[in-house]
Amino acid sequence: MTRDDRAAWQVLCQDRFQAGVPLSRYTAIRTGGPAKWLLDARDESEIASALGLARRLGIPTLMMGCGSNLLISDHGFDGLVVRLGPGFNRMTAAGLCVRAQAGATLKAVACFAADRNLSGLSFAAGIPGSLGGACYMNAGAFGGEMAQTITFLDCLDPEGRRLTVTVGQAAFGYRHSRMMEEGLIVLGAELRLQPGHKEELYRQMREYQACRLEKQPLTYPSAGSFFKRPAGLFAGKLIEEAGLKGLTVGKAQVSGKHAGFLINLGGATTADFLALKSEVQRRVMAASGVMLEPEVRIIPEEAGK
Ligand SMILES: Cc1cc2nc3c(=O)[nH]c(=O)nc-3n(C[C@H](O)[C@H](O)[C@H](O)COP(=O)(O)OP(=O)(O)OC[C@H]3O[C@@H](n4cnc5c(N)ncnc54)[C@H](O)[C@@H]3O)c2cc1C
Numbered sequence: 001m002t003r004d005d006r007a008a009w010q011v012l013c014q015d016r017f018q019a020g021v022p023l024s025r026y027t028a029i030r031t032g033g034p035a036k037w038l039l040d041a042r043d044e045s046e047i048a049s050a051l052g053l054a055r056r057l058g059i060p061t062l063m064m065g066c067g068s069n070l071l072i073s074d075h076g077f078d079g080l081v082v083r084l085g086p087g088f089n090r091m092t093a094a095g096l097c098v099r100a101q102a103g104a105t106l107k108a109v110a111c112f113a114a115d116r117n118l119s120g121l122s123f124a125a126g127i128p129g130s131l132g133g134a135c136y137m138n139a140g141a142f143g144g145e146m147a148q149t150i151t152f153l154d155c156l157d158p159e160g161r162r163l164t165v166t167v168g169q170a171a172f173g174y175r176h177s178r179m180m181e182e183g184l185i186v187l188g189a190e191l192r193l194q195p196g197h198k199e200e201l202y203r204q205m206r207e208y209q210a211c212r213l214e215k216q217p218l219t220y221p222s223a224g225s226f227f228k229r230p231a232g233l234f235a236g237k238l239i240e241e242a243g244l245k246g247l248t249v250g251k252a253q254v255s256g257k258h259a260g261f262l263i264n265l266g267g268a269t270t271a272d273f274l275a276l277k278s279e280v281q282r283r284v285m286a287a288s289g290v291m292l293e294p295e296v297r298i299i300p301e302e303a304g305k
Contacts, residue, residue: 005056012050013037023076026083027067028128029296030221031270033076035062040085044187047082048160051185054080055159062299063185065133066105069223072299074270082185084132093118096195097151101188102132106139109191110205119196120149122204126212128224132186136179138172142208147172149191156185175228175295217255220263226277227260227292235292236260239280242287249276274303 013019017039023032041047054061060079064070088103091112098118100109110125123144127134134146135153150172153165163184171178179186212218227235239245239259247254248265250272255261262276281292298304 002056005053008049009053009057009059012039012053016046016050017080021081023064023067023070023072023081026064027070027072027223028221029071029223029268029273030264031074031268031273032070032072033074033270035077035079035081037080039080039082041082042085042087044156044162047185047187048156048162050080050082050160051156051158052160060300061158063132063136065102065130065136066128068128069133069137069296070299071223071270071273071294071296071304073303077299084130088187096193098191098193099188100131100191102130102135102186104131105129106131106134113191113193114196114198114201114205117196117198117201118193119201120144120193121191122201122208125205126209131189135170135186135189136177137175138177139175142211145172149193151190151192153179153189154187155179156187158183215258217257217261217263220255220261220265222255222261222263223296225260226262226294226296227280228295230290230292233290234260238284238288238290238292242280242284244280244283247276247279247283249273249279252276254280270303274298277304 017037020034021038022034024030039050051061062077062081064081064083084103088101091100091104093116098113106124106127106129109131110121113121123142127139127141138146150167155163155165157163229235236259244254245256245259251265251268252272253263253265255263262273284290284292
């Protein structure tokens, strides 16, 4: 850490960071205390310099996409939260490839591809995340997952240095990636798709969305399926079989419509969700011997233990 670093940080604090912004504003589950600093990044160099400085100054950082898979402590985040500002959603197509920046929503990328008769992303259209968050999580649904379409990712390492990660280097697994292991920031991705028909692709997306509306409690704030699927099993089924539909802590509840979803009845806190999560884990373990592991990213990690 140098005096220049501290001075540069002060400039960012004055000119670019917002202080004390409640993160519940940006999470799909509508909980989360304030960020000490929040940056809506304008461009890659701003992310790189803010991350590099934070690293040298020992300040924790958190990258945030659409906030659809985040459960952040009621005490907030004692560091810098970086969001991708409006300049981070450009998309281009060439042949069977689509390149998109990490801030583009999955829905926008899926529609961009469908409009060009490119197939392979219909599964993703109803996942309410950004491309960056989806690559980090290797998000998936209806038998598809991001890893099947990606050729390479443009990333930044935690020091703010640029690197290209090919699909073979990305260590994708079920809701897992190298970006998760190494704290890499996704700036954008190239996706390789197949020829398709626009009308058929939109029909498929509507069908998937109807299926979500029928099965998922989409009228309540949530982070989607709270737990990962244990090998060969379904978390929601195990929770239902343990008799936990409707189990409530404070204002957090196991959905009666889909037991895999923990929903915010209105005014829930992250503490409510963490207590509910532990109770569900305990009772499912007692009923079936399976330890459910959260899919939702709990921040800070220790809070989820
Ligand atoms: C109603 C509902 C339905 C859902 N259905 C599905 C589903 O069918 N399948 C599925 O897989 N998920 C589903 N989800 C969960 C969620 O939408 C996905 O995990 C999504 O990919 C998260 O993207 P995000 O941009 O919201 O990421 P965030 O929630 O903002 O962040 C998630 C993680 O990604 C990291 N991250 C975000 N952006 C970047 C970036 N640019 N670079 C590096 N790291 C980053 C964050 O630090 C965090 O650790 C659902 C959620 C909801 C609320």
